[in-house]
Amino acid sequence: MAKDMTLMWGSGSAPCWRIQIMLEEKQLQGYNQKLFSFEKLEHKSQEVLDMNPRGQVPTFKCGKHILNESCAACFFLENQYKSQRTKLTPDSPGAQALVYQRMFEAITLYQNIFVYFVSAITLHKLMCLKSLLANRHIVSLLKMCMSVHRLYTAIRYNTETTVR
């Protein structure tokens, strides 16, 4: 059962923890796992890219299924092993909706924090050049932040963009 599963993960990654916790809750120990170092950019290696073109972890494989979104992997495991150990989604639609609500809240929060940090770092770097830039260029600073955000979104979702 668990022998059919492989989890590619990175240390300190909350999305990876999601799947690891799920596997523990469903008592699916014994799955194959491979740790990739972010520092060494191992998550951009061909081995990961072959499974996940985004070059991100977690990447989870179960039989013929390859799942590159942690929540999708968790739902897959829940559906596949519904009656095994901890039940993670309640049956009643109301209670189920509250579970989904908390899940989407957490994803939105995670994304907003990330975008905030990227924007804040970019702004900080640009402010260091403030003496070179007149205040009238504040609009350019904001455009730069938006470009970074667009670029980040494109990389994350593997879509095209032009940075202006």
Ligand SMILES: N[C@@H](CCC(=O)N[C@@H](CS)C(=O)NCC(=O)O)C(=O)O
């Ligand atoms: N939405 C994805 C997020 C995956 C993700 O952002 N993984 C990060 C580690 S926490 C990663 O691999 N970052 C490296 C990169 O994007 O290049 C999920 O929940 O599985």
